[in-house]
Amino acid sequence: MADILQIGKDAQESKRHFPDTIDASIGMFYDENHVVGGFPSVYRVLKSLAPELMLPYNSVDGGTEFKQNVSSWLLGRYEKLIWDTMHPFVCSTPGGSGVVSAVFASYGREKEAILVPNIRWQYGRFAKPRALTLETYTMFEGSAFNLKDFEFKLTKLAAHQKRIIVVINDPCHNPSGYTLQLSEWLAIIDLLNRFSDHEIVLLYDVAYIDYSLEKDARLKISYLPTLGKHVVTVMAFSGSKTFGAYGLRLGAAISLSVDEKKAMECQQKLYGYACGTWSSSATPSIELMMRKENKPEFLADLAKAKDTISQRGVIFKKQAADIQLKTAPYVNGFYSFVLCDKSEEVYAKLAEHHIFVVPMEGGIRVALCSLSLKEVDGLAAKIKTIASL
Numbered sequence: 001m002a003d004i005l006q007i008g009k010d011a012q013e014s015k016r017h018f019p020d021t022i023d024a025s026i027g028m029f030y031d032e033n034h035v036v037g038g039f040p041s042v043y044r045v046l047k048s049l050a051p052e053l054m055l056p057y058n059s060v061d062g063g064t065e066f067k068q069n070v071s072s073w074l075l076g077r078y079e080k081l082i083w084d085t086m087h088p089f090v091c092s093t094p095g096g097s098g099v100v101s102a103v104f105a106s107y108g109r110e111k112e113a114i115l116v117p118n119i120r121w122q123y124g125r126f127a128k129p130r131a132l133t134l135e136t137y138t139m140f141e142g143s144a145f146n147l148k149d150f151e152f153k154l155t156k157l158a159a160h161q162k163r164i165i166v167v168i169n170d171p172c173h174n175p176s177g178y179t180l181q182l183s184e185w186l187a188i189i190d191l192l193n194r195f196s197d198h199e200i201v202l203l204y205d206v207a208y209i210d211y212s213l214e215k216d217a218r219l220k221i222s223y224l225p226t227l228g229k230h231v232v233t234v235m236a237f238s239g240s241k242t243f244g245a246y247g248l249r250l251g252a253a254i255s256l257s258v259d260e261k262k263a264m265e266c267q268q269k270l271y272g273y274a275c276g277t278w279s280s281s282a283t284p285s286i287e288l289m290m291r292k293e294n295k296p297e298f299l300a301d302l303a304k305a306k307d308t309i310s311q312r313g314v315i316f317k318k319q320a321a322d323i324q325l326k327t328a329p330y331v332n333g334f335y336s337f338v339l340c341d342k343s344e345e346v347y348a349k350l351a352e353h354h355i356f357v358v359p360m361e362g363g364i365r366v367a368l369c370s371l372s373l374k375e376v377d378g379l380a381a382k383i384k385t386i387a388s389l
């Protein structure tokens, strides 16, 4: 498994010697002036924090106001529906990563498998310390979600596991940039409901929800109450992505179930895990979630970042299609995934030409989020020529 942070460091080193370096390795948004984060409003808030808002310990779950703010932000207009029909619990975590770690550690049983797609973010790293394995399904069939293989692998797992952790990363899936159609989401829910004699733990990783171009990026959340009593859902919120503040380690879990007992059990597990690991999240990051007075500027910054990423995606997608460079189906988001064999070799060839991407199983991930429009323009052709794809 490629070490993304190390590749990022190699790219920085290359930049020092070669000004033509293209660093498409890391999942951080850089604006068109190459400023990391690209959210001036966020940086302003951080600089203005008084010591008493930065330095003290926080409570384990982030505190009442934080939890309310996360709930309102993430559940949006469906907040009332969710609170009326399910039993939510919010807990602060160090980034969305904290949620993944907490779910795998709390629900994973040694040597059992977690259901993930073949193209995915580094969930394997979180599974390893728990001695969990991965059962993979082929994520796409043509340009659509491969429900058939999802069902096949879920059924296979269900034959010998009572509890199944299912990971769904949507919208703007990392690394493909795919966003599930509503019909696909409903089909997934329907399928999970058919396994009612199993315990399903749905890790719903919405790290990129605030970059989705869907008309209503939270509509899918409104269907969570249709999941049966055998399902507990844990949503992973990433403040890193939403606020463009990657090093602050802001994140939160929202656990939900229509079954009160399951919901309480999940709450205890998540809280207990937080107590016994990171203990509390970074106070400045919690504070960031409270600053309502800066919301209009923040929303403007977010809209700008989203639009910039979208423009980069449009260029890359069109230029890749024009020259028949094969990618996984891309809707929008931080990354595009170029399909290829021997991705390590492709990575090495590109790196020789000062282009840094991330080699993964079945392809290379191109982080459009960190490139300027100028760098994106022509990149598909460079990749195709250099790697002979």
Ligand SMILES: Cc1ncc(COP(=O)(O)O)c(C=O)c1O
Binding pocket: 027, 094, 095, 096, 097, 098, 121, 169, 174, 205, 207, 236, 237, 238, 239, 240, 241, 246, 250, 251
């Ligand atoms: C799909 C996905 N989930 C979760 C995360 C976690 O990010 P963080 O821990 O910075 O919030 C990432 C980060 O790249 C991601 O791509």
